[in-house]
Amino acid sequence: MSTEQNGQTGQYGQTGQHGPTGQEGPTARTGPEQLPPDPVTTAGEPAAEPRRGVSRRGLLGAAGVGVAGVGAGIAGTLAVEHRADAGAAAATGTAVSSYPFWGSHQAGIVTPAQDWLHFAAFDLTSSRREDLVALLTAWTAAAARMTQGHGAGPVGPTSGDYAAPPDDTGEAIGLPPSGLTLTFGFGPTLFRDARGRDRFGLADRQPDALRELPQFPGDNLDPARSGGDLCIQACADDPQVAVHAIRNLARIGFGTVAVRWSQLGFGRTSATTTGQATPRNLFGFKDGTANVKAEETLDVDRHVWVPHGADARAGWLEGGSYLVARRISMDIEIWDRQALSEQERVIGRTKAEGAPLSGGTEFSAPNFSAQGAAGPLIDTTSHVHQAHPDVNRGVRMLRRGYNFVDGSTGLGRLDAGLFFLAYVTDPRTHYIPVQNKVSRDAMAEYVQHTGSGLFAIPPGVQQGQFVGQALFA
Ligand SMILES: C=CC1=C(C)c2cc3[nH]c(cc4nc(cc5[nH]c(cc1n2)c(C)c5CCC(=O)O)C(CCC(=O)O)=C4C)c(C)c3C=C
């Protein structure tokens, strides 16, 4: 299974075409359901390149001046700057970019981490399998549209039956696709309820690895921020686009699902491609330096995707992944009173450059044997030592977390932290043992896990199918 598929490792490409016909824009926005499929190669594979899209404002504007049917020329006039020109594009307010929705793997995993997150976990309120299938079908259609910069439904937020609610809520009118990705997952409770009962005739297809995570030292989990039958990770370079997507998917699911909990995130705390600068978390340290990067295709295949034959009962998950979501509160006021030397000891890297304390620059390999006058230069209890593959049977994970600030506590402290998201090939080998280590590291004193979820992430969706379809075959 190639990690290049779905175009997630490429640069934003230049294309104005949204379908084999090159038709774009007003006809898709204003007419009946004509979701333009992603461009496909002659082999039927998704186009390798993410592409620029057309802004919702552009589409509406074009429709408003009566150019419906002009088609192919529209995209060219509305399409704008290449991703490399993002600064200039932002200045003109015209930056639009999109990633293919269809592909071998879901987008939003090896995709260059976007700046904003809205993550939501849902519980099924219906017990009917056909309702679940209808929901996933409707979500797929809406996701395919929204990720390309279109409205959630075929009619649009301001068109259609004046006596009925619009099929899109409207707050994304005028906004470009903003690199929106929507990544869907299935929680353990989708397969069996708390009493072990088969809810949708799926119990015998539950992956062995998809069980509730164990309690870790120091966990203080809030059930109202944990679990969920389904999850959706919405990432975008505009928070309004991410929130609009979750809101509309929740609206579409009304009567079948209810939001159990959700989390907003900002300032990605990871880099997922070598082209991205390493961002900083709320402790002020670079985060994501040693992350699995999309270009490390062998390691992505080894540590992220579920391989063929991994679980005889769960062949449907081949090419997918597991997502670990942890809401981690950070005692930032206490942290802020620690000496710089202590902060660096706890992390194991310099605050300025993110270099290992054993020396070198940001991307130098840490040398855990290097000794200083007072012992190892990298404290053995430091976070990077305890999380490092050398002491974790060689396992790596693709981290894709975000900072969060959810207001303040009654004690006048920021309710802040890191919403940790990691994609792994198997949580039993790639997450649980590592968490057991870092729950006891020097950083554990400053953090507390307050929410948790584990989800199976089905492989990518092919046109004409719905997300997770193989589970129901
Ligand atoms: C169980 C997995 C992990 C949790 C939970 C976790 C929480 C967490 N991490 C930071 C800050 C940093 N983490 C860094 C590296 C790092 N962290 C993990 C895993 C978990 N982190 C791994 C596997 C690694 C890479 C280790 C390596 O191979 O060297 C770093 C260093 C920079 C980097 O490589 O990303 C920082 C900083 C916080 C603040 C946090 C919870 C609040």
Ligand SMILES: [Fe+2]
């Ligand atoms: Fe970490």
